[in-house]
Amino acid sequence: MSTESDHFLYGEGHLTAGIALKIARGETKGIISQASRKKIRNSKQVVENIVEKGHPIYGINTGFGPLCTTKISKEETKILQSNILQSHSVGVGDPIATEIAKLMMILKVQSLSKGYSGIAEETLDRILWHIDNDVIPIVPSQGSVGASGDLAPLSHLFLPLIGLGKVTYQGNTIEVSELFKTTGLKPLDLGPKEGLALINGTQFIAAHAVKVVALLHNCLSQADIIGAMMIEGLQGSVKPFYKELHQLRPFRGNIHVASRVKSLLKGSEIMEDHIDCDRVQDPYSLRCIPQVHGASRNAWLHLKELLETELNSVTDNPIIINEDLTISGGSFHGQPLAMAIDYACLAASEIGNISDRRIYLALEGNSPGVPKLLMENTGINSGYMILQYTTAALASENKGLCFPSSADSIPTSLGQEDHVSMGSIGGRKALRVIENVEKILAIELLTAAQAFEFRKPLKSGVILDEIYKEIRTKVSFAEKDRVFADDIEEGIKIIKNKTIIDIVDTVSQKENLTLETPFSEVFEVY
Known part of the structure; x- marks a missing residue:
């Protein structure tokens, strides 16, 4: 071995x-x-x-x-x-x-x-x-x-x-x-x-790609969980996550996300409470979670697979094959990773983009039982209004960072090196985008937990209920305005520490629950 x-x-x-x-x-x-x-x-x-x-x-x-x-x-x-x-x-x-x-x-x-x-x-x-x-x-x-x-x-x-x-x-x-x-x-x-x-x-590019693969995977896994929490908080429909739908458009990422979210919603009293309601369908930010999160999953997988090839390759120059064959080639060129990093950067940005939309949706007050701005006594209180300003700013910043670095090339070395990849810039930029996405997801986590509160005494599924309890050990329910920046910092720690992922794993094992999808190994191992 x-x-x-x-x-x-x-x-x-x-x-x-x-x-x-x-x-x-x-x-x-x-x-x-x-x-x-x-x-x-x-x-x-x-x-x-x-x-x-x-x-x-x-x-x-x-x-x-x-x-x-x-x-x-x-x-x-x-x-x-x-x-x-x-x-x-x-x-x-x-x-x-x-x-x-x-x-x-x-x-x-x-x-x-x-x-x-x-x-x-x-x-x-x-x-x-x-x-x-x-x-x-x-x-x-x-x-x-x-x-x-x-x-x-x-x-x-x-x-x-x-x-x-x-x-x-x-x-x-x-x-x-x-x-x-x-x-x-x-x-x-x-x-x-x-x-x-x-x-x-290409070790500068590849090292950044290693971090992109790890951190984006963390965001993707938590986005599914937080999205499921928001569906419960707003009493969205579970039907868009049925396998019968996604087998008719079988993208691996879509199937994986749909199966995970549906498993997280299983056994929820909140979901059962509105099973016969007259709402026909939810806004896209809830209904299209499998399609959007799934597309980003596919982009992550593409980078992961290319990165593994790069990590096990010889990328310097010239290459010494043997005594009679020394080749001066171009294996140092970063283009194979540069383009995939740009793709992953866009994929990360879109996770933050749809998360911001769910936050906005939660503030509208259109879900029965959930007050506008997620607070009963508004007017004197602004509620969660301005937290969405922050996610809007972060999402917008990410969009500006999504211009593909690999689309540019400036000749160097007196023209000898007349096409370059700019993958090093793409790698640094992708990490900035992911850091912003972590902050957006932290705010959505707080928002979803606040919406949850208005569903009491109904309980969610066992996994999401444990996640909610953990959040409440760090951030209390907001009955009136306070310095929400402190709450956000706690939320960011939860995201960075993978706290809710650990809860999913622990509760799943304890309760003997199955969250696996046909592609769980592909998407869970890097």
């Missing part, structure tokens, strides 16, 4: 977003297998042989980019590798999150351990030391165009290998020179091709 519960074999195991995050969080240890080490040594030897023979091979004994025709002497090949890390460290802006920088290192080790990059074992072992000891380089967020790899961020990521740059160490940001004094480490002497192998690749 290439993977075990306590370790992952770089270069040999199948890396997923979930495994990468476990390594980053110290839950799984990544090690390089002996089989991979043999491939790494063989690839390094091929590079050294190329240098000895003197045949011009891009990036080994030539300059980079438009300088690819400039021959580099045998004596200068090592200087070239150190220089490239320094000259390409041109990032600007706030540093990326420490976890993303750590993910970048994990993904780079996986790629280089395949044995096609000419990297030295010693170099990979030093990167593993950084990962294992949680000594994470400071990487600026801006400066990559997402082709020729994520050159600027990867350069900053690996400056510490040659004694430059800054790192986070034991909770502080320090110069690498100080780190070396403290630990006794020495700068590495990079060999031919090593600098280029380190900075050429």
